[in-house]
Amino acid sequence: MKALTFSLLAEPEERLDLSALTPAGLAGLTDVQIAKLRIGTTRDPALVGDMFKVTGKDAQSIVFEGGSARFDKVGTGLSGGAIRVTGDVGLEAGRKMSGGSLLIDGSAGNHAGSGMVDGRLEIKGNAGDYLGGPLAGEITGMEGGLLIVRGKAGNYAGERLRRGIIAILKGCGDYAGYRMIAGSIVVAGRVGAMPGYLMKRGSLFLDRRPENLAPTFVDCGETDIAFSGVFDQFLIQEKIMDKPLLGTTPGKFGGDVAVSGKGEILFRRGR
């Protein structure tokens, strides 16, 4: 069965809320019912049929052909199956995902992977601010799953991360891992100011020594730990990295001692 494919007819004139277009949301709907789903967010909202040419039948595998920075909430609550976007997306892609896979061939806006619980979200381009982070009023950010950004991420990546892994492969902005509770953030490339600021527990794994650390991080020296080998193998097996990130004797900063101080920044030494 061919993937259920939404081909964009023209650049949308309003922001679109695509949270209804998931495998679970579309299961059992006819073509006509799908075409009448409301996705616009203005007083005269667009319907699916206004924006997309819909082909294919397999709702477990959804493809958006052509993307837009106005595609908000793609894959919200995705619990199984697969969604692929052959272009950019807007805000909150993969928010509250609990399973399945969401692949974005372009870049994503702010709050991608926000509140994600499980599953795999991969962004081939760049991600905006608050990657995996909580929305206003929420206590925790991402709570599980695997979030990969092949490009750069903005500021506050992994804010309030509680569980799961975020991997950013071309560097990120300031305050990566801000107030993180646990979990792991991998960053290859340059990291902005104050990584791990106010982190309680959890790990930041970097491919180079961090600059501009908060003064409340303590240099723990060089480590010789088996963990870095296991984690490097995992990153390579998952095709996240093509070479070891940490190496056999990573350096370590402990912190943030302004809070509990049980977090860590492990980094590849010599870079």
Place this chain on the structure above:
Amino acid sequence: MNEMHQLNRNGVVIDDTFAEAFGMRATAIIITAPTLKWARQAAITMTGYATSVIGCGCEAAIDRDLPASKTPDGRPGCRVMIFAMGTDELQKQLKNRLGQCVLTSPGSACFADLEGTAPLDLGNALRYFGDGWQISKKFGGKHYWRVPVMDGEFLCEATTGLTKLAVGGGNLLLLAADNAKALRAAERAVAAIEKVPGAIMPFPGGVVRSGSKVGGKYKGMMASTNDAFAPTLRGLVNSALTPEVNAVLEIVIDGENNDAVTAAMRAGLKAVIELGPKRGAVRISAGNYGGKLGKFHYHLKDLLP
């Protein structure tokens, strides 16, 4: 006795009898270290005093060494198997031995190596040693604990698997003209069985010289000397030994499953037969309890090369 001596291979007499083995609970782990020497040291320490469930609570040994390319952390290691009669005892032995012998060994790390029906705690049982500084990491479908120690970190997977399909008590009795020949035959058998994956020989160097029978004349003795195979008692008891036999050694085999024990028995038999009666054993037999106690019967005649 004549009925028993029907089979002959390369001049070695094979008794028409069987080894009787029992269902057990088992698990397997991989221990790694910076060098194979230290991985083996941790494994040998962990599997010390684990020859028989009768007195040790479990039976354990190294299954095989693993090159760095075959371990989860890319360091040399070895696979250790532990067998016990019940799940609770297995868990207790695993926790104590891991905590006292592997956690303590320089540079060690420990990983699950058996996908079984139920989990047994590894790092989950030891993490509190970290006194609040232990770190939990979940990735790739696995859960690890990192416990800070004086040479860095003890990395340990949270759980390993339990199998209820394990078999304990496969055995070969090697009957020879003298001690040296019996030992040579036993060493050949051990070397051959060591190559069989999923099978261990928990006794010293894989060899038992004090084979036992069930019970004894003294109250409370679960097992006592196998007088029928003790050469110095020939003539005094209902001996199983013919005049040319002056030493008997036993190989006891525990396996991950029936197939592993079968393969190990087969490998041991082949090695002893190839050695021949002049340098090794003149006769091979096996221990059983009449076939009523153990579920698994390994008939020697079915396992011959």
